[in-house]
Amino acid sequence: MDKMGSITLVIGLVLCVLGGYAxxxxxxxxxxxxxxxxxxxxxxxxxxxxxxxxxxxRD
Incomplete structure (x- = not known):
């Protein structure tokens, strides 16, 4: 789970940077x-x- 969490964190950071640039x-x-x-x-x-x-x- 630690490896998956790290991958998810990196992908999330990349998406945040790309979204901010957009x-x-x-x-x-x-x-x-x-x-x-x-x-x-x-x-x-x-x-x-x-x-x-x-x-x-109505009441």
Whole structure:
């Protein structure tokens, strides 16, 4: 298990470095994606609150 853990750690570090480089290389697209994800999260939170409010009013 020690060898497998070391391999997994090295692969994880390499993927983190590559991901960081990709974010740096495509920063305008990353900013647009984050803005879109924030919008989707707000939309889903609003939808949940609407459903929750409707369920409360039903009681």
């Amino acid at each position: 974010i740096w290389a495509f920063i305008p697209e990353v900013i647009s994606a984050v803005k879109g994800l924030i919008g989707i999260a707000v939309l889903l939170a609003g939808l949940v609150l609407v459903i929750f409010g409707a369920l409360i009013l």
